[in-house]
Amino acid sequence: MFILLSSAIAPGLALFSYFYLRNQMATEPRKTLFQSFLYGALITFPIMFIQFVLKEEGVFSQPFMANVVFSSTIEEFFKWIVIFAIIYGHIEFDDPYDGILYGASISLGFATVENVLYLLSFGIDTAFIRAMLPVTSHALFGVVMGYYFGKSKFAKNDHATEYLILAFIIPLLLHLAYNTILSFQNVWFYLVAPFMLFLWWLALRKVKLAHQHLVEHLIEQNKYN
Known part of the structure; x- marks a missing residue:
């Protein structure tokens, strides 16, 4: 069990550490980042519950609509709404790169819990492919989402709302493309790489x-110090 849980959690921690260490200009409070990770972990359960109910009710007659369109949309929407409602206005979201960290943190919280549940159900044999594909893709969707949140919060013009919309639309399109590729059972392996x-x-x-x-933001701040 310890090996299985370690295999499920390690990819998320490794990816987050990579993006955290890329930030050489400032250090984001670890407590806030950990809380973001927990928010991402917690949204796994309402997402799975909604998916289960709709599946049991037979809402979607086509697997593509359920497994690609709806799955991609609900997962990215929950991540977007958590960042917007809890993180976006937070006092510690104080520079453009923070969006990258918070987006990755929330996405990896979700991906890690999903990965734990999947490995508990299907075994450790799937750990490597899970780390390379679902966990990594969620992290990268989160990076893109967080980038646009950072752009929105520190926009100097009237494009803040536009960036907020892009923070949802762009990751959603990427997620749709990813899930569509996986739905091609015979050729997905050649397309996903x-x-x-x-x-x-x-x-x-x-x-x-x-x-x-971030550099531009710090230079702008120094002008008034």
Whole structure:
């Protein structure tokens, strides 16, 4: 059991540590980040409950609608609403890169609990592929979502609302693409590798841009100090 739980939790911690250590300009309070991780973990249960009820009620007649469209939408919406309702206005969300950290933290909280439950059901044999695909993809969706939240909070113009919308739409489109690829039973393996490479490229580009915005933000702050 210890090995199984370690295998389920380790990928999320490793990914979060990577993005946390990428922030060389400031250190975000670990307590707040841990709380964000817990929020992400907690939303796993209402999401699974809603999915279970709708499945039992036969709301979706087509598996694609249930497993791709609805699943992607509800997961990204819950993550978005937690960041917007709890984190977005928090006093410790005080620079553009923080969005990256909070987005990744909440997403990895969700992905880690989902991973634990999956490995408990299907065994440790699936741990590697779970780490490489679902856990990693959720982390990268969270990075992209957090980037746009950071852009929104520190926007100097009237585009704040636009960035808030993009914080939901862009990760949703990525999630839809990912789940659609997995639905291609015979060829998904050949498609998912280039998609994950693209997802990593996109997320790291957002990380780089967030660093640039952070530097600009610090320079702007120093003008008034």
